[in-house]
Amino acid sequence: MSKQGQRVILSLRQMIVNGDLAAGERLREESLAERLGVSRTPIRVALKLLAQEGLLQTVGARGYAVREISSEEIRNAVDVRGVLEGMAARLLAEAGMTETVRETLKKCLDQGDQLFSRGTIDEEDVVSFHDLNMTFHNTIIDNCGNSAVKNAIMLNDHIPFASVSSIAIDSSAMDREYLRLTFANVQHHLVFDALINRQGTRAEALMREHANAALRYADIFGVGGGDNAAIKMLRNGQLSD
Structure with a gap:
């Protein structure tokens, strides 16, 4: 994968962690590409990989939304x-x-x-x-x-x-x-x-x-925010033993 593709994945993953992309939110390639200043191709690849990680769920035939994670x-x-x-x-x-x-x-x-x-x-x-x-x-x-x-x-x-x-x-x-x-x-x-x-x-x-x-x-x-309750706990260290 290209370095640009890697950066897109890192950015989208962090946007989910921060709550910039909230649980249940439908993701659109065009708006994400504009937001990150890239073409739709690396966005499309990144969404597929993030879905494989379990961070996204499929919506309809080709769409994705952010998963609620426990x-x-x-x-x-x-x-x-x-x-x-x-x-x-x-x-x-x-x-x-x-x-x-x-x-x-x-x-x-x-x-x-x-x-x-x-x-x-x-x-x-x-x-x-x-x-x-x-x-x-x-x-x-x-x-x-x-x-x-x-x-x-x-x-x-x-x-x-x-x-x-x-x-x-x-x-x-x-x-x-x-x-x-x-x-x-x-x-x-x-x-x-x-x-x-x-x-x-x-x-x-x-x-x-x-x-x-x-x-x-x-x-x-350090800690961060986010609308996804499990990710909030991850960032705040509340999942530690």
Whole structure:
């Protein structure tokens, strides 16, 4: 997907989180394209992908509306992803990484470190982090030696905010977003250290914590508003244990 397409998805996802696109609201390609200053093509692709994430529901033959999402739905899905990704990390740590896997993960860490080395980020950096984040997680999942784990994660990804790709960005608070994403990058380093040292139990615990960070640390990195009750709770840190 093009960087413009990635930015459109990030923008629309954040508009849902903020409540700019309210639960039940019918979405129209033309008005969204005008609002974001793009053509209708990336809007059409983004709406389809957001529907696959479970953030939108189909209306009629080709339309979409924002779904009402329950807090329990989000919490349960994130918990499941934590368990599955934790299992994948443990299996990979116990089996040991190939040189190719090790190099791929190390490259993600190096790219992340370089990305945050300036002490600030912009929306282009968020798109870059999204890509390396997907590579980091998928490399662990794809090489854990258990295809059932991957298949289960793919099913769980259809629930809102369960997928590792479900990054939203608040462009009005980039200092806060810098802290949030830097923290995620640090967690990647810790997971990698456990994998290198073949510490299965530690790798599993770290990956589970990493998966749940969006819920557990929302109150540290700031809050937002929105008409969707579950997303309000997500942003306010009320879904944390």
